[in-house]
Amino acid sequence: MTGAYHDTTDRTSYDVVVIGGGAGGLNAALVLARARRTVAVVDAGEPRNAPSAHMHSFLSRDGVPPLTVLETGRAEIARYGAVLIDGRVDQVEAGEKGGYVVHLAGGAALRARHVVLATGLRDELPDIPGLRALWGNDVLFCPYCHGYEVRDQPLVVLGVHPASPGQALLLRQWSHDIVYVPHSLPLTDEDRERLDARGIKVAEGPVSTLLTKDGRLHAVELAGGRTLECAAVFLFPRMTPNDAAFDGLGCERDEQGWLVTDRAGRTTRPGLWAVGNVVDPRAQAVTAAGMGAAAAFALNHDLVDEEVERDLAAHRAAAGNPSGTPAPVS
Known part of the structure; x- marks a missing residue:
């Protein structure tokens, strides 16, 4: 896969960093970018379905080479201002002032209010x-x-x-x-x-x-x-989630070791989301894309809620009523 779309700016802080540029990660980025969020997608360019000649059971994309679908997705997110960073994520850690710090291999770091993990799984043969x-x-x-x-x-x-x-x-x-x-x-x-x-x-x-x-x-x-x-x-391979980047953050896992999420993709750690095969080994590309969209919808609503609370506190402070207590009726 070519790395045609790159972040050529000096930006290191985003509303959302998506880790993984498969169907789930790209669809999440697409929805969020169209919601006018600042979004970066970090991808190593090694999709699970790369060996397959064609993708199937994906409406309107049946029979299309998987890499063609991903190249199309990269172009689409770029059209709305999302950026692609070719690279690997070593670790995600909590930021000192909230949000998260995404550490890339090579030493660079990105700050994000929310992080979406869409890194898929490994097939052990x-x-x-x-x-x-x-x-x-x-x-x-x-x-x-x-x-x-x-x-x-x-x-x-x-x-x-x-x-x-x-x-x-x-x-x-x-x-x-x-x-x-x-x-x-x-x-x-x-x-x-x-x-x-x-x-x-x-x-x-x-x-x-x-x-x-x-x-x-x-x-x-x-x-x-x-x-x-x-x-x-x-054959039925042994499947292992690619979720090491979240180690140390205390996210809940099920009995098989997979990250626990709600229906929208929220993990048990606020601001951390996971979609696609990294949480559901049964998910096909079309399923992962839907999971990415669902997470993006809910994530944007969470960001709006955070911003409303911030703006409301500033509004009350400017009005001399930081507690929000109703003024007495004379």
Whole structure:
């Protein structure tokens, strides 16, 4: 992704700093910039869906390359005065006079009244030769994103996560030719029965390597030498939120370690917001974009409330009535 839009001013203080320039972060920035807020988006240019050739299930953007969508979004936020800073955030800390200080790698710092975390998550993949090079193209996770493109073709599902059997059952909607390989997680008797009832074959693993032909997946090779020809491999990766920047701020997390937010994206720390995959691993790009918009609406209202209270206090002080006590009636 090119870094076409940069902050070329000396500004270091903003109403809002958005960390992460994916669909969620850019849509939050777009709404806030149109609300005439000063907004900076800090982005390292490494979107989770970069390996994928096309984005799907995003109304009006179905089939468009993910990077094209992000480039369009960058241009749109720039049109309304939001700025893009190519870089990484090391840490967010509370400011001495309120708000937050966003420390960038390299030593620079930005001050913000509010911060939106939209940094997504990391997909931790099993260590299988040939797998990582195919991730996002012939090795897939989301049936709703890619199932239609491999419909009615032979598919292999790797058992690497407790949710893997359910992933195979879901994929049965797109193909009748599915083989489940319990790679690192043995099947329970109940799961084996459910797969059998849906006509999903089981081939005992583990997988030793993924075989390619002309750069595309050709087959899965099992440890015993057996090969399973297939058009795609589906697996359920271990997902970890990219939220280290908020460490030390005391935000509440759930039992799985994900940041807790309300429906608008507020964390339990006032002025800190989180949207997209960093709080919801199920969120597709279109979902993340909606979360970004919802957070921006609520965030702007919170800023207006803060400003009304500030202006009201100044108005009362100027009138000689700082407490706001009603004047006695004569």
